[in-house]
Amino acid sequence: MKNTVRHVVILGGGTAGWISAAMLVQFLGADTRISLVESSRIGTIGVGEATIPTIKTLNSSLDLGEQHFIRQVDATFKLGIQFEGWGGKDSLYMHTFGEVGKDQSFCPFHHYVLRARLAGKDVDLWDYSLNYQAARRHLFAPVRSGPDMPAMDYAYHFDAALYANYLRDYAVSKGVERIDAVVESVRTDPESGHVTQLHLDNDDTLGGDLFIDCSGFRALLIEQTLGVKFIDWDHWLPCDRAVAVQSGKLASLPPYTRSIAHPGGWQWQIPLQSRTGNGLVYSSREYSDDQARAILESGIDGDATTDYNLIRFRVGVRERPWHKNVVAVGLSGGFLEPLESTSIHLVHSALLRLIWCFPHQGISRFEVDEFNRQVRHEWAQIRDFIIAHYHLNNRDDSELWRHCASMELSHELAHKISLYRETGKLLRECEALFGIPSWLQVLEGQGVRPGECHPIAAATALEEVDDMLARLRQSISRPIGAMPSHAQFIGMLA
Structure with missing residues (x-):
């Protein structure tokens, strides 16, 4: 008979630990005891000061008001990432979070840009990005999308240590037990191999049913205790x-x-x-x-x-992020360099999956297998997105860039790049974090130019395409003209 899970122990604080505690107590706290062990004598490695738009979903699920959040964590707004020198030494482009243009029936917007280009016109894709037009002028204010207005999505920059403290106060106020101690040893069940107790340096022992390993690169539970293998991706991402x-x-x-x-x-x-x-x-x-x-x-x-x-650091992921009764979250579960600011999202998504298949009635092999499958799939998709930045470079000033330009890609990534280069088509894989606008901007920004456009765009009269593009530029210019500076907008929230 399976053992019920009534006590969750989180090992490690920092951003990963306190996101885990906050989400678990918010959604499972009524039936589940949650304890977090961290030591004020051990520093943490922040998982990043930059985020992607899913941070708004995380904050909203915890009922964190945006204005209060901004004040508490020294936050600013983020419309995207500006890449300088990636396509070549003098190249510059931005991966923004909002839409680029407005898609038409059965035909994505960027094919009309391709149509105009193939007709010999000089058309800049980012003229149709509201995010880019605001970002390059250092402006910010929320804007609602409309029939002729691209969506303007955003994320935040913030102090990772302040955010961890913010969530710590939140979690503790809701009943999470915080224990300031160092783990001296870990006890496991001799038959099942499950972790049973943490022996602390204050001579206490802490037992639990499910353990969340947020111990960072040390991976005290998932690796040092349970020996789960780390899958290294340094042949694709050689920065270490x-x-x-x-x-x-x-x-x-x-x-x-x-x-x-x-x-x-x-x-x-x-x-x-x-x-x-x-x-x-x-x-x-x-x-x-x-x-x-x-x-x-x-x-x-x-x-x-x-x-x-x-x-x-090592770039890669655990072969089994959930093994026996230990779930690795954050750096203990893997690491992708912060090029696209995905660290906090990966903590958030791991907790969403854990809550979805939380083992109230005991750990099920089928739920563990599904959790691990989904985590590995998401990490691989994000990995390929980051690899594309490195691979599509036009630099020749070091062995690093030459290696990245010539390295063999995964089948999925090679297919995606070739499909766009040949046809201009981009398809979003099921539940992929980065959608068509993201891939479009990176491929376009790093010099991939399709040889054709969609037949619907190709059949559209050039005069109609010109009118469409002109209307979009005009619709974007209206909110831009009335938008305060980013600093002014932050000041309004202070």
Whole structure:
């Protein structure tokens, strides 16, 4: 007979631990005891200061009001990511979160842009992105989509430590038990192999039915105790280190993240209300740690306000993120470099899946298998999206970029790129995180130019296409003309 799950123990705080605690207590707290063990003596690696629009769904599910959230976590708004030097040394484009244009019946909008281009017209795809037009002017205000108005989606930049504390206070107020201690040893059942107890440095023991491993790269439960294999993806994503530092606030507040390509990796810049987050993701085959620090130091705006933090990592995912009665969430379950700001989303989606198949009446092999299948599938889809950025480069200034341009891709990614290059068609796979607008902007931004457009667009008179494009440009210009600066909008919420 299966054992019921009435007590969940979360090992590790930080963003992953406290998102887990907040979501579990919000949706399961009435029937489930939830304890979280973290040590104030052990630091955490924040899972990122930049997010994607699913963060709004997470906050909404916890009933976190946006204005209060903005104030508490030093947040700013994010309309997308600006990629500098990825297609080539002088290239620049933006992956924005909103729609690009407005799709027509049976024919995606971008095919009309292709139609105009194939007729010899110079048409910029981003002229039809409301997000881009606001972002490049450093403007922000929510705008509702309409018949002739592209949707304007957004996410946030924020202080990851403040967000973890914000969720900690939320979770504890709802009944989560917080235990400040270090785990000295882990006990398992000799027959089932399940984790049964954590022995703490305060001489207490903590038993549980289900354990959530948020212990970061240490992976104390999922790897050190249960020995679950890590699937390494460094042959596709060869960067294996990062150095991070904070600097003062920017003179102007851009509502986007910057991703700046370097010969040995790429640099991020994340604008918050009171400071700026900076970092350099790099391959240790290209840069020494001292070189990476010097490159980052020379590339930040203003002076550093914190010490430089070196992070070593492996890119990949656990073979079984859920094994026996341990579920790995956050860095213990895997790591994808923060190029597309997916770290917090992956924590959120893991908890959504866990809640969906929560083992109240005991752990079912079928639910565990389905959880693991879905997690691995989502990670692989996001992995391929990140790989596309590296692969579609036109740089020749280091072995890193030459390797990425020539490496063999997964069948799915190779097919997606070839399909777009030959036909202009993009298809969204079932439940894929990144949809057609995202893939379109990355492929377009990194120089992939289709050789044809959809037959419906091809059959449309060029004069009709010109009129459609002109109307869209005009509809976008109206809200842009009335929009406050990003800094002004933040000030209205203070």
